[in-house]
Amino acid sequence: MNVVVLVKQVPDTATRIKVSSGGVEIDPRGVNYVMNPYDEFAVEEALRVKELHGGQVTVLTVGGEKADEALRTALAMGADEAVRVSADAKDPLTTARAIASVVRELGPDLVIAGKQAVDDDQGQVGSLVAALLDWPQVTVVTELELSPEGGVAEREVEGGVEVVEFSLPAVLTAQKGLNEPRYASLPGIMKAKRKEIRQVAVDAAVTGEPVLRTTALHVPEERSAGIILRDMDAAALAKELVRLLHEEAKLI
Amino acid sequence: MRNGSDPVSLSSTGPDYFDIDPLLSEEERSIRAMVHDFVAAEVMPTIGENWLKGVFPSDLIPKMAQLGIFGPTLPEKYGGAGISQVAYGLIMQELERGDSGLRSFASVQSALAMHAIFRYGSEDQRLEWLPRMTRGEVIGCFGLTEPDAGSDPGTMRTRARRSGKGWVLNGAKRWITNSPIADVAIVWARDDEEKIRGFIVPKGTPGMSAPEIETKISMRASVTGDIILEDVEVGEEMRLPEAKSLGAPLSCLTQARFGIACGAVGAAMDCFNEALAYAQDRIAFGRPIAQTQLMQERLVDMLSRISRSQLVALRLAQLKEQDAHTYAQVSMAKRDNVRAALEVARMGRELLGGNGITVEYRAMRHSANLETVDTYEGTYEIHTLIVGRDITGLNALG
8 A cells, every 4th residue: 555645844843933034934044844743643654554554655745955854754764755846836725736746646545644734734735635636535533444445534523533434545634643653763864864855846837826825924922921919818919900900901 | 743742842952052053964963853852752751750769761771772772883784873973972962961861871882881892892792792782682781990990990800810711700890880780791800911801791690790879869860780790700702802901991981981972962951941941931020030140141151061062072073983083082072071061050950049959850950960970981080181191291190
């Protein structure tokens, strides 16, 4: 069973994000990039599918040379092949069109992606790829069982679990809890270094026009520290609280 | 986000004030990230408690082995991954960011026990022991120091006498990291010709015991013990054939000291990251304490020491990669980086105020550990005299 895993390189979530001078992108300087954490679940699941059913795991990303690092991480975990797609991807739809065109050529039995990227939180690409390919899609998967014809997946729903059946080929998006991603090993990292990353260019005719445009990006306003009232009896405390709400917060 | 930890809790591999990262290869950064993530997920949540209880988290041994971090610089045929010295140094840094005891465990396994067999053992010995040691199936320790021979190992009293086709070992070793849990000890002893010889002594060899030293108030998450040898018989095939003098164990120490010079940076980084976050968060007199001149000076002092240590560690690793380093350079790096880390840890502890004396914060645990690191593998003073001799040409070492 051949699996394609969609991965994205995102800023380490511990990084303090700054908006660049243009106002619509983050400033990449000093940012440490890592594989999107949800994509780690996707890679792990693909490796388990391979271990159980045989086949190949191909990791795929859209981006510039910098994105190779995410692919190498996946190769070091045990993926067989890596493809970096260069395309003029400006929004989730153009990204998905580029991916779908390459996936069509690769012809896998299964595509697994993270349920969303933790940088822009769009959560669209996996679903759009499924729609463009006209394949079944199961999102936010927490449990997966496959047979040669299809599979059964569990999904997180409000207050419970939904079990769905699907045929192959299909697109799945991985939720935390699907598995416990393995660490890349040292020998894995050394082997990954020697593997070739295949580059595929998708031209503008395929990616088409974006349907979304970012007009502004801002970081949340800094809030001042709170005040804790202590060392007072209840009456004095209530009085002080009312005073603060009235005079400082101007809420009452 | 390993082991279900929250996506937002990934911590940084920094600080990196002098933008050193671009000097590392992509593969070196990957190796660092792997060990960093491992330590963040598997070590940090429980290390404080283990340290208090005086427990080495031995469940980490198979996990570390799976990552491939035992003997990682060795060639593949012995189970290694042939990684660079820079990458090895970064592994030590990330382990010690967790705890000096964890790094010590890995140092002893890789740089002392495995290195001794790799460098001074026969091909048969290498193939017998090294692959199992990379897999963590065999834990090693290194018996050089004695109760009455610490800084001057040349005065060791442990004896190796020829007996028929083999050897009989008698003596005692002290301050041996891992000895109570080790499956095999590399034991250094003086033969009848007063030459220092090395022996591979498996656990359970009659006459050998390894009691634990249980009263440490430093390095509590690491196992330390003695090795007692009473008429221990070993065959000639257990002798390391290429080890012919004190130079052999000393060259192993050079390996380990290199790892320590890199590792100490990690402990210091952890203290700095903790202190910076705390200072930005903690309010006193109506403002973050980071907005006071005293705390800013402390933070700048901490980061300056770390930046210097990082650069020294990186350059030393590069020299070592080309086999162009000297043991005196290793001494300077060990001496200075560990002392700097100890100072950084103490400053971090002070900055944290009363909170800093609890194990919920990391600075005092690191600080207590680094007291050991400052002393072991050549004390601060001994390294002063090694470098002093190197730069003056005059020997003040006894």
